[in-house]
Amino acid sequence: MVIVKDRPDALYVVGNPNLFSQRPRVLGLVERTRLPAIWSESTWVTDGGLIGYAPNQSDMFRRGAWYVDRILRGAKPADLPVEQPTKFELRINLKTAKALGLTIPQSLLQRADQVIQ
Numbered sequence: 001m002v003i004v005k006d007r008p009d010a011l012y013v014v015g016n017p018n019l020f021s022q023r024p025r026v027l028g029l030v031e032r033t034r035l036p037a038i039w040s041e042s043t044w045v046t047d048g049g050l051i052g053y054a055p056n057q058s059d060m061f062r063r064g065a066w067y068v069d070r071i072l073r074g075a076k077p078a079d080l081p082v083e084q085p086t087k088f089e090l091r092i093n094l095k096t097a098k099a100l101g102l103t104i105p106q107s108l109l110q111r112a113d114q115v116i117q
Contacts, residue, residue, distance in 0.1 A: 011037040013044070015054070023047065036100055045091040045116060050100065055085030089113040 011030065013019070019026060020041070027048050030037045039045060042052030063083060071077055093116040097104050109115055 008035065011035050013037055013039045013049075015040040031099075034100055036102060042089055042091040042114075045093045045096075045114075048093065048096055050093055050096045050102075052091040053088060056087040056089045059087040060085060091116065 013026065013030075023044070027044070031048065036050050039049045039052040040054055042054040043057075045052040067077075067080060070080060090112045091114045092104055092109060092112045094104065095116065
C-alpha cells in the first residue's frame with residue numbers, strides 16, 4: 001500500500017461519492033497508519049477525522065432552493081448565474097488530535113465552527 005510504503009506526513013482527502021461509500025474503511029486506514037488527515041467534507045470529522053474544511057451544507061441547500069424557485073417561476077437555467085460557495089465551516093476533532101499526539105493551536109481552535117471533544 002502506497003500510504004504505508006511512502007509514509008506521507010499528512011493526507012488531504014478530497015470529497016468523492018465513491019470514497020464516501022468507503023468511509024469506514026478510509027477512516028480505519030487513517031487511524032491504523034496514524035496519519036493526520038484534513039477532509040474536504042467536514043462530516044468526516046464527526047466520525048473520527050481530524051480536521052474538515054468545507055462549504056456549509058445548509059447554505060448550499062438554501063442556495064439550491066433559490067435556483068429551484070427561479071426555474072419554477074420560468075427562468076431559463078442557462079440564464080442563471082453560476083455560483084461558488086461563500087460560506088465554509090471548519091471542524092476539528094480534539095479526540096482524534098489527542099490520539100495522534102497532536103496539539104491544535106488555540107488560534108485555530110478559536111476559528112473553528114465546531115470543536116468535537
